[in-house]
Amino acid sequence: MESAIGSRGWKVAALAAVLAVALLVAAALSPASAQAAQGLEAGAAGESAATAAQEASYALLTADGFLERCDSKGNAAGEAWHAESDREAIYALADVETVFIAADVKEVNRFALRYQTGAGAVNVANNYTSLYQFSALPSLRRVAFAGESSAVTVRPYAFQACKNLESIAMPASMRRIGTFAFYGCNNLSKVKLGQNLEVIEGGAFYDCISLERIAIPASVDSVQGSAFHGCYQLAKVSCANPAPPTLGPGAFDGASSKLKISVPKSAYSMYCSQWSSYADKIADPRSKQSLELEVLDSFSVDRSKLTWSTWSIPSKAIFKLTGAKGSVTYSKVSPSSSQMSESEKGAIALHPGLQV
Numbered sequence: 001m002e003s004a005i006g007s008r009g010w011k012v013a014a015l016a017a018v019l020a021v022a023l024l025v026a027a028a029l030s031p032a033s034a035q036a037a038q039g040l041e042a043g044a045a046g047e048s049a050a051t052a053a054q055e056a057s058y059a060l061l062t063a064d065g066f067l068e069r070c071d072s073k074g075n076a077a078g079e080a081w082h083a084e085s086d087r088e089a090i091y092a093l094a095d096v097e098t099v100f101i102a103a104d105v106k107e108v109n110r111f112a113l114r115y116q117t118g119a120g121a122v123n124v125a126n127n128y129t130s131l132y133q134f135s136a137l138p139s140l141r142r143v144a145f146a147g148e149s150s151a152v153t154v155r156p157y158a159f160q161a162c163k164n165l166e167s168i169a170m171p172a173s174m175r176r177i178g179t180f181a182f183y184g185c186n187n188l189s190k191v192k193l194g195q196n197l198e199v200i201e202g203g204a205f206y207d208c209i210s211l212e213r214i215a216i217p218a219s220v221d222s223v224q225g226s227a228f229h230g231c232y233q234l235a236k237v238s239c240a241n242p243a244p245p246t247l248g249p250g251a252f253d254g255a256s257s258k259l260k261i262s263v264p265k266s267a268y269s270m271y272c273s274q275w276s277s278y279a280d281k282i283a284d285p286r287s288k289q290s291l292e293l294e295v296l297d298s299f300s301v302d303r304s305k306l307t308w309s310t311w312s313i314p315s316k317a318i319f320k321l322t323g324a325k326g327s328v329t330y331s332k333v334s335p336s337s338s339q340m341s342e343s344e345k346g347a348i349a350l351h352p353g354l355q356v
Contacts, residue, residue, distance in 0.1 A: 053068040057097040057139070060146070063104040066124070067093065067111040074100035074146040080122050083115040086130050087099055089123075097136050103147035105155075109155040110134075111155040135161040141187075145166040154181045156201070163187060170194035177204045179224075186210060193217055198228045204247060209233060212256075216240065231255050238262040 001017055014290040060070035069180060070076045083089035090113060101108055118121050140162050145151060151173035156178035159165060165182075167190035174194035180203040189210040193200075195217050202224040205211060213236035215225065220241060225248030228234055234255040237244070242264045252259060261278060263271045265285040272279040 037243055044105070057095055059093060059096045059098075059137075060100045060102055060110055061108070063106075065097070065109070065113040066113050068114055069093075070100060072098075073102050074102075074144070076102075077106060080114045080116040081122075082118075084117055086113060086123070088113040089113045090132060094138055095139055097132065097139050097144045098144060099140060100144050100146045101149065101151055103149050105147075105149070105151050106322065107153045108158050110152055110158065133157065133161075134159050134165075135163075137162070138164065138166060141166045145169070145171040149173050151177065154178055156180055157183070160184060166254050167189065168192070170197065172196050175199070179202060179203055180206055182206075183209055184208075193220075195219060198222070200224060201230065202226055206230055212236065214238075216245070218242070220245050222246045222248075226250045226253070228255060229253050235259055236262070239271070240264065242267045242270045247275050247277075249277075252281070266321050 019163070047097050058070050058072055058074070059067050060074055060076045061067055062076065063118075068076055069081060081089075081092065083092055092115075104131045104188050105319060110133050112131055114124055133210045134143075141164050143159070145164070149315070150173050151171055152173055154170075154173045154174070154177045157180050158178065159182050160180055161184045162182075163184070163186045165185045166187050168182075168188070169190075169192040170177075172194050175196050177193075179201045180202070181303060182191075183203055183206040183210050185205075187210050188205075188208045189212065191205070191208075191211060191214060193214070193216065196219050197217055198219055199222045200216075200220060203226045205214075206226055207230040208228070209232055211228070211231045211232065212233045214228070214234065216237065216239045218240035219334055220242075228237075228250075229249065230251055231252075232254055234252070237252065237259065238253075239261065244263075244267060252261075259278075259281045261271075261275075261282045263285070268282065268285055271282050275282065281311075
């Protein structure tokens with residue numbers, strides 16, 4: 001009896017297993033299940049795309065004034081992205097850290113948005129009625145000019161209040177930086193001006209409080225009023241133009257108390273005269289602490305040049321010391337020492353225009 005029951009139970013269990021497998025196969029082949037699987041795959045793809053969008057941090061300003069997503073090398077996707085409104089589109093760019101300026105952009109200005117709505121129409125920011133400043137990108141840290149840039153102007157207020165912007169390198173094509181172009185860029189610390197720049201307009205770098213140094217190329221002929229006003233960490237300014245650029249009032253007001261302005265040696269007097277408000281900040285290139293020492297004749301070394309920090313000279317030598325306003329030939333004849341004594345330093349210090 002028990003054997004019969006056991007046999008019947010085994011058969012029932014086997015039949016149940018077969019039915020379960022059949023049901024699973026049927027379910028897998030059913031249209032509803034296929035659609036569900038497709039839905040899961042689509043959802044996963046959508047989630048992956050969303051994650052990629054969140055990780056993307058690059059955008060490109062095109063020649064027609066639109067800002068669109070691009071890759072890390074500045075190559076645009078070539079199509080609008082999906083959004084339902086300007087507000088949603090600008091929010092989608094909140095993660096952008098680097099903006100590339102396309103090579104054919106002539107003027108860096110405010111930008112419009114190009115995106116695709118659910119209806120499939122491409123929105124162009126209400127035909128340019130909605131224009132955004134770059135400050136609308138809260139994560140923006142870097143601006144780069146792509147390829148052989150033809151940009152000639154950064155328009156007024158273009159990057160005003162981009163508080164996280166850290167660096168920008170201007171291309172050689174750049175000629176003018178507009179009024180308040182970088183006003184209030186609190187974290188802007190690295191600025192490279194283009195070698196053909198001509199004009200820095202008023203307030204261009206107003207209150208760029210992280211800027212510590214700036215090199216003004218020889219091509220610049222005008223630095224307008226308040227151009228670097230309020231840059232209270234600005235301690236080093238170099239100006240390469242041998243003809244002092246016109247300087248507007250208050251150009252460097254509010255800079256660091258340690259501000260030093262370096263100018264060409266031949267133009268020192270002109271800079272002091274024409275930049276009189278900052279004459280006490282202009283470093284005299286003729287009075288270096290390290291004076292040039294040229295060995296004219298020696299019993300133990302060949303002709304060479306030494307500096308004040310290494311006064312070591314041969315025990316017997318004739319040398320020329322060149323300083324701020326002239327030079328003096330001095331014969332060192334103390335055979336017991338290879339170093340200049342204090343009295344010998346004093347003797348040279350008495351020479352007009354020389355300091356040791």
